[in-house]
Amino acid sequence: MKDWPLLIETTQLAEALHDPKLLILDTSSAANYAEHHIPGAVHIAPSELQCGVKPAVGKLPSVDTLNALFSKVGLSPDKHVIAYDDEGGGWAGRLIWTLDAIGHRNYSYLDGGLHAWLQGGHPTEKVANHPAPTEQNITIDSLPIAEIEDFISMLDNSQLAIWDARSPEEYRGEKVLAQRGGHIPGAINLDWLELIDRDRQMRLKDLSGLQARLNELGITADKTVITHCQTHHRSGLSYLLMKILGYPHIKGYHGSWGEWGNSETTPIETGSNAKSSAQKP
Structure with missing residues (x-):
């Protein structure tokens, strides 16, 4: 498996789009995902990364909710996650923090996300991707x-x-x-x-x-x-x-x-x- 750095550029990802070990996770808005996303990218709605319970709506979701989410997107220990968003890194960073919290530390952040990808003239698609669900047994690492x-x-x-x-x-x-x-x-x-x-x-x-x-x-x-x-x-x-x-x-x-x-x-x-x-x- 390629040794990916934490911070990657669009050209690096463009050259490896068909690597089966990559799991590209898009935390952009639903509208942007529907209009254009990186080929193969799986969407995670930003709200899925938070519990949504007032007053601290931003707390980590329950283990059951996280199990369902990461099963749905096809996460497995051998997958290297590429995280990106459409706003400069807030939601992608939240995703990476969440991955740390569930003990998955194989990931990279696409610098500039969707904006940089589009500006670079790289291919996009509109069709949503729904990978085969994976089995999850998440335990929370309190360290992060x-x-x-x-x-x-x-x-x-x-x-x-x-x-x-x-x-x-x-x-x-x-x-x-x-x-x-x-x-x-x-x-x-x-x-x-x-x-x-x-x-x-x-x-x-x-x-x-x-x-x-x-x-x-x-x-x-x-x-x-x-x-x-x-x-x-x-x-x-x-x-x-x-x-x-x-x-x-x-x-x-x-x-x-x-x-x-x-x-x-x-x-x-x-x-x-x-x-x-x-x-x-």
Whole structure:
């Protein structure tokens, strides 16, 4: 089996489209999948990657739901997943975090996703793909998953960094999407949109520049980094970026602000953190 890197370009995938060991998973909108998708790609609706139960709608679905989902798309241990979406990596990153949570670590992210594929003039198809179902017996690996009880007592620990991938307005508490607005005390804000190069078909920005930005903010590879947004969708991309950069200790807080901001007992700060990009216009 080919040794695929985590971050791949469209030309690499185009040359290997008919490799039977690949499972291409499309987490674009249903409309985009119906209009054009990579040949052989199987669709996962973004909503299928979240439990949908309020207030923390972004939490991981139940094991039974995950078994049904990954059976339907034909996942098996020998398959190398190619994850892509139509928005720059949020949903694809959420899928990769989910694969980590179920112990499947053979995957790559298609940089730029559908936008880059179309811009490159590569073939597409409209017909939906429905592979033969596979048997699943999923167990959850807690390592990539942050739960509120895991870190609420560690907010002043210098070896912990919390990356809030929401907008600066949400972070400062000016835009409120829960009972309470603001941010987790000590959390560092870097909007997920700042990671995406819109001038290069939604690919990631230069990795060395992104690493320098993270270092400047104190989101460094020597720390345990927990990332979140409102529903752990946008923070799918921040999680993915840290994997690409080789961060060894990263977790996704799947409860995200939907859980934290709707709790009456969690501590909250408003305004800008000293190291937050939210301070910058």
